[in-house]
Amino acid sequence: MQWDPLSAFIRVHLRLANLGTVVTTNPTPRSRLPEWLRIRLPVTDTFFETRSLLADLKLHTVCESAKCPNHWECWGRGTATFMIAGDRCTRACGFCAVTTGKPLPLERDEPARVAEAARRMRLKHVVITAVARDDLPDGGAEHFRLTIEAVRAASPGIITEVLVPDFLDCDSSMETVLSAHPDIFNHNLETVRRLTSKVRFRATYDRSLRVLRKVKMWRGNAIYTKSGLMLGLGETEEELLTALGDLRRAGCDLLTLGQYLRPTLRHLPVVEFIPPSRFDEYRRIAERMGFSHVASGPMVRSSYHADEVHEPGARG
C-alpha cells in the first residue's frame, strides 16, 4: 500500500489528541443557543440600503432564502450573496431552507440585474450562487456564465466567486462556467461521507470531490477551488479530518468550516454545538494539511467575509 502523507498526518493527530468521538451538548431543538452563537443585529443604515437595493432590482439572495444567521451583519457591511436562476430548488436537502419546488423559467435580464447590484454596491468581490436546476439540460451553467460576464463588464477588476451545485458531474456544464474565468470555484462538500445521504439530496460525496478535482486538473493554478463543511451534524472528528484529507487530495485550496444551525423544525436537528476553540484547532490542522486559506468558526458560512481571502494572513 502506498504511503499517503495526509492519512499519516490525520492518524498522528488523532492519536495525539485522543479524538474521534462526538460530544453532544444537550442538542434539543428548542435548547438555547450557546453564547457564541448570538446574532448581531444591524447598527447602521447600510443594512436597509442593501435590502432596498436588492428589492428594487428584484434579486434573490441565499442570505434570505437560506435564512443565514449572518444576514444582518453581511448586509450591514454592504455585501450579499446573489442567488440566481430563481428561488425554487429542484433538490430538498435536509439542512437547507431554500424552497423546493418546480422552478420557473430563467429570467433573461437577471445577469444584468446582478451586475447592476454589484456595481451599485461597489463590490470588489462578488459571490454568485444558484439553486440546483436539475430540470435544465446544463443545470443552469450558461446562466452562471452570463452572470459572471455581465458582472465583470459592469465592474472591471472585480473578483468573481461562484458557489455552484454539482451539475450532476457534467463536464460540459462545468466547462461552461469555467469559460467565464471565475476567480474562485466553490462547491461545498457540506458534510462527511457517512452523513451525506442523510444531509444532502441527490448529491454524493464522491461526486462532489470529482467536481472539485476536475476543475483543479483542468485549470490548475489559474483558479482557486474552495469547499466547505457544516459541523455539528453528528460527524466524528476522525470523519471530519478524513473529509479534509479527501478535499486536499482533490486539490482544494480554500476551506470554510461553520456550525450547522437548524433553519426550521422541519430540518435536521443540531447534534452538537462546537465551541470556538475547536474551530480554531480545526483551522490550524487544516492549514497544516495545506489549505491556503481556512475560515473556521461557529458563524462561518461559504460566503462569510469571502472578500478576506485575498488579504494576506486573513482569517475568517
Ligand code: SF4
Ligand atoms: S454569510 Fe453569505 S449567505 Fe450568509 S448573510 Fe453573509 S453573504 Fe449572505
